[in-house]
Amino acid sequence: MSDLQHATSPSGTRPPTGDDEARALVERLAEPCTGRRGALLPLLHAIQHEVGWIPDSLVPFVAHALNLSRAEIHGVITFYPDFRRRPAGRHVVKLCRAEACQARGGAAIEAAAADRFGVAMGETRPDGQVTLEPIYCLGLCATGPNALVDGKPVSRVDAARLERIAAEIAA
Amino acid sequence: MTRVFVSCDMASVALGADELADALAVAGAEVVRTGSRGLFRIEPLVEVETGGGRIAYGPVAADEVAAVLDGTHPNCLGDLAALPFFAHQQRFTFARVGITDPLSLSDYVSHGGWAGLQRTRAMSPQQVVDAVKASGLRGRGGAGFPTGIKWQTVLDTPSAEKFIVCNADEGDSGTFADRMLLEGDPYCLIEGMAIAAHAVGGTHGYIYVRSEYPFAIRTLREAIFRSAHLIAPFTLEVREGAGAYVCGEETALLDSIEGKRGQVRAKPPLPAIQGLFGRPTVINNVLSLAAVPFILAEGPERYSEVGFGRSRGTMPVQLAGNVKNGGLFEIGFGITLGELVEKIGGGTESGRPVRAVQVGGPLGAYFPPSMFDLPFDYEAFAQKGGLIGHGGVTVFDDSVDMLAMARFAMEFCAVESCGKCTPCRIGSTRGVETIDRIRAGGRRGDAVEVLPQMRNARAAARGVDQEIALLRDLCEVMKYGSLCALGGFTPYPVLSALEFFPEDFGAEVPDAAARR
Numbered sequence A: 001m002s003d004l005q006h007a008t009s010p011s012g013t014r015p016p017t018g019d020d021e022a023r024a025l026v027e028r029l030a031e032p033c034t035g036r037r038g039a040l041l042p043l044l045h046a047i048q049h050e051v052g053w054i055p056d057s058l059v060p061f062v063a064h065a066l067n068l069s070r071a072e073i074h075g076v077i078t079f080y081p082d083f084r085r086r087p088a089g090r091h092v093v094k095l096c097r098a099e100a101c102q103a104r105g106g107a108a109i110e111a112a113a114a115d116r117f118g119v120a121m122g123e124t125r126p127d128g129q130v131t132l133e134p135i136y137c138l139g140l141c142a143t144g145p146n147a148l149v150d151g152k153p154v155s156r157v158d159a160a161r162l163e164r165i166a167a168e169i170a171a
Numbered sequence B: 001m002t003r004v005f006v007s008c009d010m011a012s013v014a015l016g017a018d019e020l021a022d023a024l025a026v027a028g029a030e031v032v033r034t035g036s037r038g039l040f041r042i043e044p045l046v047e048v049e050t051g052g053g054r055i056a057y058g059p060v061a062a063d064e065v066a067a068v069l070d071g072t073h074p075n076c077l078g079d080l081a082a083l084p085f086f087a088h089q090q091r092f093t094f095a096r097v098g099i100t101d102p103l104s105l106s107d108y109v110s111h112g113g114w115a116g117l118q119r120t121r122a123m124s125p126q127q128v129v130d131a132v133k134a135s136g137l138r139g140r141g142g143a144g145f146p147t148g149i150k151w152q153t154v155l156d157t158p159s160a161e162k163f164i165v166c167n168a169d170e171g172d173s174g175t176f177a178d179r180m181l182l183e184g185d186p187y188c189l190i191e192g193m194a195i196a197a198h199a200v201g202g203t204h205g206y207i208y209v210r211s212e213y214p215f216a217i218r219t220l221r222e223a224i225f226r227s228a229h230l231i232a233p234f235t236l237e238v239r240e241g242a243g244a245y246v247c248g249e250e251t252a253l254l255d256s257i258e259g260k261r262g263q264v265r266a267k268p269p270l271p272a273i274q275g276l277f278g279r280p281t282v283i284n285n286v287l288s289l290a291a292v293p294f295i296l297a298e299g300p301e302r303y304s305e306v307g308f309g310r311s312r313g314t315m316p317v318q319l320a321g322n323v324k325n326g327g328l329f330e331i332g333f334g335i336t337l338g339e340l341v342e343k344i345g346g347g348t349e350s351g352r353p354v355r356a357v358q359v360g361g362p363l364g365a366y367f368p369p370s371m372f373d374l375p376f377d378y379e380a381f382a383q384k385g386g387l388i389g390h391g392g393v394t395v396f397d398d399s400v401d402m403l404a405m406a407r408f409a410m411e412f413c414a415v416e417s418c419g420k421c422t423p424c425r426i427g428s429t430r431g432v433e434t435i436d437r438i439r440a441g442g443r444r445g446d447a448v449e450v451l452p453q454m455r456n457a458r459a460a461a462r463g464v465d466q467e468i469a470l471l472r473d474l475c476e477v478m479k480y481g482s483l484c485a486l487g488g489f490t491p492y493p494v495l496s497a498l499e500f501f502p503e504d505f506g507a508e509v510p511d512a513a514a515r516r
């Protein structure tokens, strides 16, 4: 798959190339999970944490490590919004779309962010610099609109804060 | 060296608490990180230890710390406990949050920690369950089911292995009490779970935390590590969610822990009898479990003596959205919605009139100010076609478009549906479309429908009233035809918006033609 070669995750790690590397990676990450019941989600989180996303090429090795079918793994990866089957941009901005943020002008900020960052909600900019994603509540509902910028929470997002975020993601 | 206290709560950090704490440290203060006091208007907040107690300043920017340390900062609030927002609270569950260092075991002990667990250990399991029953505690996750009765079922079901599961998925918009407790007083939850384990014979526990709460996950993992010896032989682990709202539904949550897609299970069997990995399982919300140490330490009567009707004890109410004094307000049941929004909350932050209040998260009803005399009580809200859910109160001012909010409720249901049943999976999308047609002033037959071959298709146009009737009908189907409350309760926000704010739906009629 071509995106295997070019992809870099936000943390800059490279996905494994070739079966041997893929197997070794999955086995290493699965090791602390063995003997744990319901190990699939923790393992998928571990993979995504390390690689930045979950390449399809790893699925057979995950299936083997946990003695599950590939279909089950595919079903789980595609069910949960957190798991990515494509690399994200170098920066990930998640904007809260839920009610309490809407009550504080969230919809306008959503539109302004898409405009300012040059990327539609749910997409990665073609230059791979930023991914803009919806999130449904961060539990910061009294001080919205809220965002998570590369994992860092930002409250009271307004035009000035958007500018600061834009500067951060330009880097 | 001056000792100062700054919150490390995610909400405080989002407002600049880390920068403030760093600046204070650079200025030579000894900085202790605590949970949040729960009033976000005054954050980032710093409290300075003095001979006469803590003196608070807030909000304080990082470049203003010198003025705090020499006592000249204009935003001096004095003793926070004296502020009306705090003086009016009854903090049973949140007594320590904002005051202690969340991970300090010695802070926990010196503020009454483990007293409930110690008493529990001198009691028989049945006595513990009886105490929880006597407290009148009902599930704080939404459904309000009596916690003691749930525990009784698990106690009465023999099994070599039983689980205690904490539901920390807190997906409801407008709620953050679970998060504040997990970050601000994790040992309180751990103690509650250890008490539950003693009561029902639990062997291992899981805390399922949504991935949107990275701070809570980190704090909790560390707290479990540090307190493992105090709860042994009971053991605990954290499981991280993966962004699915429906995993807050208890059976979907169990499937998710088991490593599956988070789909809702049909009940029976009840989780209390056949839950996680087929074993008897206590599954409770964070706030339900965190209320238990108080009940055991102070006695169930102390808890049940506050409250209203069949809603006993306190509710950590979360004031959210466009509200001046947004934050966490723990109070006995029975306070009216109006008191919460106007008196405690201080009205909207924008200064405009309140138009609507959504109580209970995305599945809760929208209420107009004319219903502000409604007491905070499970039954009173149910009677009015609403729910108190997890205690979130989201305030909107008069700029809100209620049709848009109704549409969002359907859209959210479509995004988050687990897909198991048709009324929810398909109905929600049809709901969005129907609301869009209401917005557009009704619909004409489309190009295909008016073809002569389409004998059974409706060729006539539909007006707004007919579309609204269709929407009501759809809501009926979702309400009664859905397996869980996601599909079943999404009609609450939709129908309440229709009922209390009809002008946002019908007022489009006269100029609908002009819009097209």
Ligand SMILES: Cc1cc2nc3c(=O)[nH]c(=O)nc-3n(C[C@H](O)[C@H](O)[C@H](O)COP(=O)(O)O)c2cc1C
Pocket: B138, B139, B140, B141, B142, B143, B144, B145, B147, B167, B168, B169, B170, B171, B172, B245, B246, B247, B248, B249, B250, B251, B283, B284, B285, B286, B288, B289, B484, B485, B486
């Ligand atoms: C769609 C949906 C989402 C839910 N989300 C949560 C949640 O985030 N947290 C929670 O405690 N309960 C949630 N619940 C309620 C749980 O199913 C369950 O009633 C609760 O965990 C039981 O604990 P309690 O008795 O202590 O409230 C949700 C229910 C539904 C239908």
Ligand code: SF4
Pocket: B246, B264, B416, B417, B418, B419, B420, B421, B422, B424, B425, B482, B483, B484, B485, B486, B487, B488
């Ligand atoms: S109502 Fe929706 S979320 Fe609940 S079981 Fe049915 S499809 Fe799943």
Ligand code: FES
Pocket: A096, A097, A098, A099, A100, A101, A102, A136, A137, A138, A139, A140, A141, A144, A146, B173, B174, B175
């Ligand atoms: S609604 Fe946006 S943080 Fe809760």
